[in-house]
Amino acid sequence: MALAGAGASALRRARGLVVLDGVAAAGFAATLAFTIDALATGKGFRVWLALLCLAMIARGVMAKLALEAGAEAAARVKAAARAEAVTALVARNPGGSVSSAAVTTAVVEGVEALDGHVSRFIPARFAAAATPLALIAVAAVASPIAAAILLGALVPFIIAMALAGTAAAAESRAQFLALERLSGMFLDRVRALPVVLAFQAESRITRDLARSAEDLANRTIRVLRVAFFSTGALEFFAALSVALVAVYCGFNLLRLLPFPVPEQLDLKRAFFVLALAPEIYLPMRRLAAAYHDRQAAEAATASLIALPSASPRTDAPTLTEPPVIRFSRVTIHYPEADAPAVQQLDLEIAAGKIVALLGPSGSGKTSLLNLLLDLAPLTEGAVLVNGQTLAELGSLTGQIAWAGQHPLIMPGSLADNIALAHRSASRAEIESAAERVGLAAALSRRSAGLDTWLDERGSGLSGGERRRLSLARAILKPAPILLLDEPTANLDAAAEAELLEAIAEAARGRTTLIATHAQAVAALADHVVTLA
Numbered sequence: 001m002a003l004a005g006a007g008a009s010a011l012r013r014a015r016g017l018v019v020l021d022g023v024a025a026a027g028f029a030a031t032l033a034f035t036i037d038a039l040a041t042g043k044g045f046r047v048w049l050a051l052l053c054l055a056m057i058a059r060g061v062m063a064k065l066a067l068e069a070g071a072e073a074a075a076r077v078k079a080a081a082r083a084e085a086v087t088a089l090v091a092r093n094p095g096g097s098v099s100s101a102a103v104t105t106a107v108v109e110g111v112e113a114l115d116g117h118v119s120r121f122i123p124a125r126f127a128a129a130a131t132p133l134a135l136i137a138v139a140a141v142a143s144p145i146a147a148a149i150l151l152g153a154l155v156p157f158i159i160a161m162a163l164a165g166t167a168a169a170a171e172s173r174a175q176f177l178a179l180e181r182l183s184g185m186f187l188d189r190v191r192a193l194p195v196v197l198a199f200q201a202e203s204r205i206t207r208d209l210a211r212s213a214e215d216l217a218n219r220t221i222r223v224l225r226v227a228f229f230s231t232g233a234l235e236f237f238a239a240l241s242v243a244l245v246a247v248y249c250g251f252n253l254l255r256l257l258p259f260p261v262p263e264q265l266d267l268k269r270a271f272f273v274l275a276l277a278p279e280i281y282l283p284m285r286r287l288a289a290a291y292h293d294r295q296a297a298e299a300a301t302a303s304l305i306a307l308p309s310a311s312p313r314t315d316a317p318t319l320t321e322p323p324v325i326r327f328s329r330v331t332i333h334y335p336e337a338d339a340p341a342v343q344q345l346d347l348e349i350a351a352g353k354i355v356a357l358l359g360p361s362g363s364g365k366t367s368l369l370n371l372l373l374d375l376a377p378l379t380e381g382a383v384l385v386n387g388q389t390l391a392e393l394g395s396l397t398g399q400i401a402w403a404g405q406h407p408l409i410m411p412g413s414l415a416d417n418i419a420l421a422h423r424s425a426s427r428a429e430i431e432s433a434a435e436r437v438g439l440a441a442a443l444s445r446r447s448a449g450l451d452t453w454l455d456e457r458g459s460g461l462s463g464g465e466r467r468r469l470s471l472a473r474a475i476l477k478p479a480p481i482l483l484l485d486e487p488t489a490n491l492d493a494a495a496e497a498e499l500l501e502a503i504a505e506a507a508r509g510r511t512t513l514i515a516t517h518a519q520a521v522a523a524l525a526d527h528v529v530t531l532a
């Protein structure tokens with residue numbers, strides 16, 4: 001995912017602040033050394049103490065500002081990543097399929113995992129690269145030998161960091177995959193809850209979920225174990241090098257070193273080096289602490305990259321009249337299928353006329369409707385609207401009223417669900433659409449009428465009522481093209497006869513394509529095409 005640019009200025013600020021923090025650390029060590037020296041000599045003690053306090057305050061302020069800048073950068077990167085992932089999903093390639101569980105985990109947990117990487121790891125990595133060597137160079141001004149000890153001790157520290165990082169990478173990836181598996185499983189089982197209950201599979205599903213949850217817990221513990229071990233090793237080397245410097249400074253001050261050295265430290269220089277030593281390791285310890293954030297982000301990024309990407313579609317210019325639609329030698333071949341769903345089809349729907357598609361199940365009727373909705377891939381040929389190809393025009397979906405075979409039902413009232421197709425419809429328009437498709441009888445049985453609450457499964461609606469709801473949406477939406485997919489399936493002959501009038505009325509003044517098995521519906525058409 002190309003997230004370059006998002007949060008870049010906040011990140012630059014965070015990096016600048018961590019460098020300034022290094023400068024303040026040197027200032028703190030210097031003022032501490034001079035304060036101690038002034039305490040011994042009695043000269044300028046108050047001035048040095050005031051400067052020491054100032055250095056401490058400056059460090060606190062800089063740490064706070066760096067945290068804020070890191071958090072701001074992370075918030076911007078996460079917002080950009082989420083927007084990019086959602087745009088890619090909405091504009092995904094027609095006919096491609098993505099597991100909704102993988103998408104949910106990638107967009108929610110995956111994007112969230114970028115937080116620590118941007119807010120902590122990136123500034124910490126910059127500080128670890130820039131500060132330790134600069135501070136060792138500063139320490140060398142006071143004591144070249146202490147600086148050499150600090151430099152030498154950096155080597156095992158860096159090796160320990162690299163080893164810990166490699167071990168953590170594999171564990172983090174495994175943990176993220178376990179999380180993805182558990183989220184996917186949970187989402188699927190919640191969706192299929194009525195089926196689970198109907199087949200009395202609750203205990204088996206509970207066991208499966210418990211196993212997945214335990215797997216995630218075990219993998220999380222392994223990640224934590226690697227993190228604790230690596231932190232322990234790093235703290236050991238940091239403490240060891242500070243101790244070595246302390247021993248060297250102490251023995252040098254007391255002139256008790258068992259070997260000759262070319263320098264003699266005084267109290268001021270010894271204190272300066274001693275106060276500076278922990279500061280040299282601090283950025284690397286912070287980096288090690290933030291290393292898990294990087295691993296988590298890497299594991300999550302793999303899932304984000306796996307999401308399909310497609311450039312957002314442009315919308316076709318608004319059609320003021322029902323258009324002529326022509327399918328010219330159209331072939332639809334789904335990427336996963338062995339054979340094409342539709343091959344070399346020629347078909348023209350005159351402006352404002354109705355064409356019915358008849359044909360056995362699987363002959364490609366729905367696929368042809370889906371082609372106009374950008375939901376099926378155009379493998380060969382062209383779809384022309386008023387003589388222009390869809391590729392030239394852009395997406396027509398905003399100008400199509402559509403009643404599909406499996407209407408999407410959102411949690412909300414029946415009225416809200418009808419209005420999904422046309423958000424600005426008035427209550428009177430919604431009521432009229434519901435009545436025209438014969439929902440009135442169904443509504444009279446429910447005390448709340450159009451305000452009857454539906455869950456996302458549409459529980460409580462019969463198959464026929466779902467069809468009617470779908471048709472009501474298509475009737476409500478003012479669009480010059482109408483696509484109906486099996487509008488009378490699941491209805492008995494009497495209900496079908498009732499709906500025919502509503503369909504004929506809905507098609508009036510629109511270019512209409514109806515996929516159907518019903519001869520009565522086909523009889524409404526100006527032209528009937530039978531697919532092989």
Ligand SMILES: Nc1ncnc2c1ncn2[C@@H]1O[C@H](COP(=O)(O)OP(=O)(O)OP(=O)(O)O)[C@@H](O)[C@H]1O
Pocket residue numbers: 095334335336337340341359360361362363364365366367368515
């Ligand atoms: N997303 C898809 N990926 C792969 N194959 C698909 C996809 N959608 C449809 N197909 C296949 O394309 C062929 C045509 O399917 P389509 O749904 O268009 O037929 P249909 O005539 O509308 O069938 P029905 O009358 O049962 O609704 C079928 O073999 C189907 O399995």
